[in-house]
Amino acid sequence: MSPFRLVPHTADVGLRISGKTWEEFYLSGALGLLSLCGAGGVPAKGKGCKRSITLRAATPEELLVDWLNELNYLLSAKRLLPVSIGFEKAGPSEVDARLGVKRGARLEREVKSASYHHLKVRRERGALRATVILDV
Amino acid sequence: MPLFRKIDEFRFELPRQGGMRVPGLVYASEAMLPKIERERVAEQVANVAHLPGIVGHSLAMPDCHWGYGAPVGGAAAVDAAEGVISPGLVGYDISCGIRLLRSDLYAAELKARIPELMDGLHARVASGVGKGGSIRLDERGVREVLRKGALWAVERGLGERADLETCEDGGFLRDAAPEAASERAAERGRGQMGTLGSGNHFLELQAVDEIYDEGAAAVFGLFKGQLTVLVHTGSRGLGYQICEDALRVMQRAAGKYHIALPDRQLACAPLSSSEGQEYYAAMCAAANYARANRQAITHAIREAFSRVLGTGPHHLGLRVVYDVCHNIAKYELHEVDGKPRRLLVHRKGATRAFPAGHPDVPALYRKVGQPVLVPGSMGTASYVLAGCEKAMKESFGTACHGAGRLMSRTQALKLMPGHQLAAELGRAGVCVRTDSYKGLAEEAPAAYKDVDEVVEVCHRAGLARKVARMRPVGVLKG
Numbered sequence: 001m002s003p004f005r006l007v008p009h010t011a012d013v014g015l016r017i018s019g020k021t022w023e024e025f026y027l028s029g030a031l032g033l034l035s036l037c038g039a040g041g042v043p044a045k046g047k048g049c050k051r052s053i054t055l056r057a058a059t060p061e062e063l064l065v066d067w068l069n070e071l072n073y074l075l076s077a078k079r080l081l082p083v084s085i086g087f088e089k090a091g092p093s094e095v096d097a098r099l100g101v102k103r104g105a106r107l108e109r110e111v112k113s114a115s116y117h118h119l120k121v122r123r124e125r126g127a128l129r130a131t132v133i134l135d136v
Numbered sequence: 137m138p139l140f141r142k143i144d145e146f147r148f149e150l151p152r153q154g155g156m157r158v159p160g161l162v163y164a165s166e167a168m169l170p171k172i173e174r175e176r177v178a179e180q181v182a183n184v185a186h187l188p189g190i191v192g193h194s195l196a197m198p199d200c201h202w203g204y205g206a207p208v209g210g211a212a213a214v215d216a217a218e219g220v221i222s223p224g225l226v227g228y229d230i231s232c233g234i235r236l237l238r239s240d241l242y243a244a245e246l247k248a249r250i251p252e253l254m255d256g257l258h259a260r261v262a263s264g265v266g267k268g269g270s271i272r273l274d275e276r277g278v279r280e281v282l283r284k285g286a287l288w289a290v291e292r293g294l295g296e297r298a299d300l301e302t303c304e305d306g307g308f309l310r311d312a313a314p315e316a317a318s319e320r321a322a323e324r325g326r327g328q329m330g331t332l333g334s335g336n337h338f339l340e341l342q343a344v345d346e347i348y349d350e351g352a353a354a355v356f357g358l359f360k361g362q363l364t365v366l367v368h369t370g371s372r373g374l375g376y377q378i379c380e381d382a383l384r385v386m387q388r389a390a391g392k393y394h395i396a397l398p399d400r401q402l403a404c405a406p407l408s409s410s411e412g413q414e415y416y417a418a419m420c421a422a423a424n425y426a427r428a429n430r431q432a433i434t435h436a437i438r439e440a441f442s443r444v445l446g447t448g449p450h451h452l453g454l455r456v457v458y459d460v461c462h463n464i465a466k467y468e469l470h471e472v473d474g475k476p477r478r479l480l481v482h483r484k485g486a487t488r489a490f491p492a493g494h495p496d497v498p499a500l501y502r503k504v505g506q507p508v509l510v511p512g513s514m515g516t517a518s519y520v521l522a523g524c525e526k527a528m529k530e531s532f533g534t535a536c537h538g539a540g541r542l543m544s545r546t547q548a549l550k551l552m553p554g555h556q557l558a559a560e561l562g563r564a565g566v567c568v569r570t571d572s573y574k575g576l577a578e579e580a581p582a583a584y585k586d587v588d589e590v591v592e593v594c595h596r597a598g599l600a601r602k603v604a605r606m607r608p609v610g611v612l613k614g
Contacts, residue, residue: 012204058387110266
């Protein structure tokens with residue numbers, strides 16, 4: 001089963017993500033965002049480096065939006081393509097991730113931001129699930 | 137059971153229910169309504185009607201469609217003293233807008249040179265995902281842009297003072313506070329000045345093919361057969377970041393000020409609060425970036441024309457007809473229940489449309505009303521309208537902003553591949569240049585509503601009257 005699914009939206013794009021654990025859940029979001037941006041390929045000659053993302057938020061919804069926006073910032077503003085993601089901590093109110101990234105990310109699509117529109121992180125059928133509308 | 141109550145041929149009311157503070161009002165034809173109802177636009181119009189301080193109606197223009205938080209094509213006015221400001225009701229691409237340039241050229245006479253012109257424009261106007269512009273700014277430079285908007289570009293030699301005379305707000309918002317933009321926002325603005333971007337942003341060469349109002353067209357400098365240039369872009373990554381920063385703050389503010397809303401994307405703060413004022417100042421700064429961006433692109437267009445046609449821009453008559461945005465919140469004076477009232481009018485995918493005589497209409501156009509620029513899709517017409525008095529009375533001086541999307545990008549991609557679409561448009565006389573055929577396919581004309589119908593509703597409902605119609609002859613898509 002794909003860890004994410006793109007959901008049609010008239011003007012934008014919905015990203016349906018899921019995971020049995022918080023790590024899987026945030027990873028699902030990251031993979032979905034990378035796929036949506038068309039950033040699946042690794043720049044072969046891109047120089048590698050490490051990045052950390054440490055986030056705290058009052059609710060899992062805010063944290064999910066922050067997580068996706070932070071990744072989007074690395075991709076679209078810094079042109080850094082995540083090639084590995086490891087979690088030191090992952091939960092409903094905090095994420096502490098270590099990323100291996102390569103410079104020179106080439107994107108097919110620009111994502112403006114993740115929105116809070118009707119966003120609800122819920123546990124359903126043994127997995128964490130959410131649908132995020134992304135402005136593209 | 138129908139959601140809307142028919143008022144007349146083009147107005148449908150969404151009655152107050154639940155926590156709605158005012159009713160909703162949708163401008164549409166009977167034929168448009170089923171799609172609007174299916175798309176849950178009513179739900180989003182109703183959500184906006186929950187905003188504290190909202191007056192009149194929560195509005196949706198004829199090009200409205202499902203958005204996030206608010207519908208695209210939505211507008212709402214709140215009392216300036218008691219109301220709130222909502223970044224979600226402005227959108228991420230702050231002050232995204234349209235600029236129309238006219239020329240002294242006839243499109244038919246240049247038909248054979250359109251491909252050359254498109255190549256020249258493609259080379260000089262950075263477009264597409266991740267394409268930086270030729271103008272690089274340091275942080276101080278970005279903050280100068282945020283303060284001065286299009287004036288910054290003109291002072292740098294990227295245009296003339298006369299360009300600003302026919303821009304909304306004279307090309308920049310004086311309420312901007314450059315320091316209100318975060319460091320990250322400023323960083324994102326450093327390399328994107330003079331860039332078109334991707335998605336639905338475009339640059340088009342168009343030919344005026346119909347004049348509806350000879351008097352107003354003459355005042356706007358438009359004539360039949362004329363070659364014009366239409367540009368659609370906004371504040372780029374800087375604007376997205378300012379909206380993103382503000383939405384995070386507003387999630388807290390909504391709780392702090394006990395504001396309950398059905399959708400967190402509409403999170404807001406009182407205008408009088410520090411959170412509200414900070415966002416307003418930052419939003420104005422982002423709006424200035426957008427206006428400078430369109431001015432810098434104007435300069436690149438003039439350079440491309442001059443190089444390809446071998447003559448200076450003055451001989452070509454490339455002048456700004458108007459520059460107007462469709463994602464913004466602005467303080468305006470309107471009459472409510474017979475009394476003048478200062479309001480903050482939020483427009484998300486909706487265009488200001490002020491009538492003749494209004495002091496905010498450029499002096500040159502004050503006798504006929506503000507130009508309202510309505511782009512269609514790359515295969516259909518675009519329109520120049522003029523603001524009407526009725527819009528001031530009913531919609532806080534607001535009209536539509538485009539055709540409005542009809543289908544999702546996924547659906548659009550299934551219609552036909554981008555290469556095929558470019559070839560079809562070419563056969564129809566539209567010369568296409570793009571950096572992404574996939575992106576082109578997502579913007580297929582069939583993915584949009586019928587712009588003629590949208591404009592007809594605006595015209596017949598009295599929101600804005602038709603002045604001229606233009607057909608695309610060249611399209612640059614990011």
